[in-house]
Amino acid sequence: MIESPVLHEIVAETKAESLIMVLRARFEVVPTDVTGTIRLLRDLGELDRLLVAAVRCHDLEAFRGCMRP
Numbered sequence: 668m669i670e671s672p673v674l675h676e677i678v679a680e681t682k683a684e685s686l687i688m689v690l691r692a693r694f695e696v697v698p699t700d701v702t703g704t705i706r707l708l709r710d711l712g713e714l715d716r717l718l719v720a721a722v723r724c725h726d727l728e729a730f731r732g733c734m735r736p
Contacts, residue, residue: 675709682714689721690730697727704734 683705690697708714713735720733 675711679709679711679714680706682711682718683708686714686718686721689718690727693721694727694730701727701731701734 686705687697687702690701705714705717708717717730717733720730724730724733
């Protein structure tokens with residue numbers, strides 16, 4: 668498989684925006700520090716892990732606890 672930095676960037680941005688969409692659907696308002704941190708992530712595995720956390724967490728504070736510093 669060919670590794671493409673451009674494709675990786677597009678996939679990461681798409682996953683980040685999907686994650687933010689899930690958070691907004693669940694919690695309505697998502698603070699800009701959370702969305703900003705998510706938008707900086709480029710590790711696809713981390714974005715997948717956070718997407719699962721966004722679905723499972725009971726509230727936004729629990730999700731914040733899942734975010735790594």
